[in-house]
Amino acid sequence: MLTSVDTELMRVLADPLRLRIVTLLARETLCTSHLVEETGAKQTNLSNHLKVLREAGVVETEPCGRFTYYRLRPEVIGSLADQFAGLAQLARLTAEANIKRSCP
DSSP states (O other), X not given: OOOOOOHHHHHHXXXXXXXXXXXXXXXXXXXXXXXXXXXXXXXXXXXXXXHHHHHTTSEEEEEETTEEEEXXXXXXXXXXXXXXXXXXXXXXXXXXXXXXXXXX
């Protein structure tokens, strides 16, 4: 059972625009032009956020002619979800066992 969460991945996903990109890519593979259209972000800003997501391993790219398509890596999001599920399970067990530290 995991008892900690990947804080670096949390930092990456905490940005509202990056979370919006991840949400869009969960629905379909999109190119940069699609993401600019969907988010309303400037191309350079979007490219910077996509770079962060790529470097964190959240998305992968697929060249297609002069376009680059982005695809979400579900196993990365699933791993983070599993980490939170582990924390929730630990909290349930702690509550059921009424585990608490006594005050000095």
